[in-house]
Amino acid sequence: MELVSSHPKQKKVSESEWLDWKWQIQNRIKDGSELEKTIRISSEEKEALLTCSEVFNFSATPYYLGLADPEDPNCPIRLQVLPRKEELHTRAWDRRDPLAEESYMPVKGVTHRYPDRALWYLSHVCAVYCRFCTRKRKVSQSADTPGAEDWKDAIHYFREHTEIKEVILSGGDPLNLSDSKLDYLLSELKSIPHINQVRIHTRYPVTLPMRITRELCQVLKKHFPIYLVTHFNHSKELTELVKERIGMLVKEGAVTVLNQAVLLKGINNSVGALTDLFYGLTKIGIKPYYLHQCDEVFGSSHFRVPIEEGVELMKQIRGSISGLCVPLYVVDLTGGGGKVPLPANYLEETKTSSYVFRNYKGDLYEIGF
Ligand code: SF4
Known part of the structure; x- marks a missing residue:
């Protein structure tokens, strides 16, 4: 079987293992030392991982983490999955169960x-x-x-x-x-x-x-x-x-x-x-x-x-x-x-027998009742 990937635990992974969802679940990356074998993390990210995971666990499949840019701290995959110290900031409107x-x-x-x-x-x-x-x-x-x-x-x-x-x-x-x-x-x-x-x-x-x-x-x-x-x-x-x-x-x-x-x-x-x-x-x-x-x-x-x-x-x-x-x-x-819904307002003016709209280009159009 072809070997397709290096797992952070430095095991070679076969294609059939990689494509097995249970293998991905069992081999999720859950801590900083495993993570460091996959992507470069700063000392700040490492510290955030330790403190934030006490509030909300960190976990990622090898597949999903494999989509992250190993060097770019602003990679959109990385930002969704890696804890940041801002997670510990609480604002007045923050709720444990926002949707009740x-x-x-x-x-x-x-x-x-x-x-x-x-x-x-x-x-x-x-x-x-x-x-x-x-x-x-x-x-x-x-x-x-x-x-x-x-x-x-x-x-x-x-x-x-x-x-x-x-x-x-x-x-x-x-x-x-x-x-x-x-x-x-x-x-x-x-x-x-x-x-x-x-x-x-x-x-x-x-x-x-x-x-x-x-x-x-x-x-x-x-x-x-x-x-x-x-x-x-x-x-x-x-x-x-x-x-x-x-x-x-x-x-x-x-x-x-x-x-x-x-x-x-x-x-x-x-x-x-x-x-x-x-x-x-x-x-x-x-x-x-x-x-x-x-x-x-x-x-x-x-x-x-x-x-x-x-x-x-x-x-x-x-x-x-x-x-x-x-x-x-x-x-x-x-x-x-x-x-x-949060719609944009396109209606500029309501007249006695017509409406005036502004389209996405900023141009005005008038239509009758
Ligand atoms: S957003 Fe959905 S997939 Fe992500 S942690 Fe919450 S429940 Fe799970």
Whole structure:
């Protein structure tokens, strides 16, 4: 078997190991000494890794870390995964649970906030711990993960509550579960007559694309239709392997794939970075769905972009790329108020019998009622 990579533990890795998602999970890089064998880190980064991981664990798959520039401290992959000392700064608006998900939890592992939708947390484990994670209060701590008895309670709750039309499998990462467990859970959900659609929220297509296997596609196809929402933030994440596995998911799994990105300072807050991301996603079969304002979760203020800047970026993008590639820019209101769109204002003036608009180039156009 061809040897494809050097693992930070200095083992040669075969192609079959590298492409095995369980091998990637088992060989995640979790501390500074392993990390140093992969990329050059400064003493400041090393110290931040030690102090910040006490608050929120550090972990990355060899695959995802392999996308990082080993020399560039501003590499967009590195900035998403390596702790920085700014994480320890707390601002007045920072919250442990910004979306108040724990306050709307009728049974363990289920948030039921909007009448027609329920979020179901199936795992607290992720392949990579993203430093801006909204759920860092519980993600990476496996002790309190809902178990099989909690799943039964959740399914019972979904059956009893006929107003629920959609269940969103979330986490951590729900694709951390085995194919057989996913098959069981999807079978249960699809047997509930009032559930209209099932969605899976997962970052594994980004951080662990080898999780998308023929076997997983067969399970998902069996429960058609399945909507899968993933989370690419930068075009560097759109690798050849991603392209191959997303193609498999769409063609063999018959899955509709959407993307929600987060607007992140220094990572994707430019017209060029967002345009490359949105075109790149559409090219491989993923519809850009949402661009999120970064939530007010503790230790993430250094990632946040002012909303006016985000609105201006989206205004420039909407004018210059196909509408098919453009997601909706939204803020999820702190306290559990739900998502609010953040549109640019194009209406300049309302007259008695006409409206005046300013287009993306700054030109004025008048239209009648
Ligand atoms: S994959 Fe999602 S849930 Fe996991 S750490 Fe990243 S943002 Fe959080």
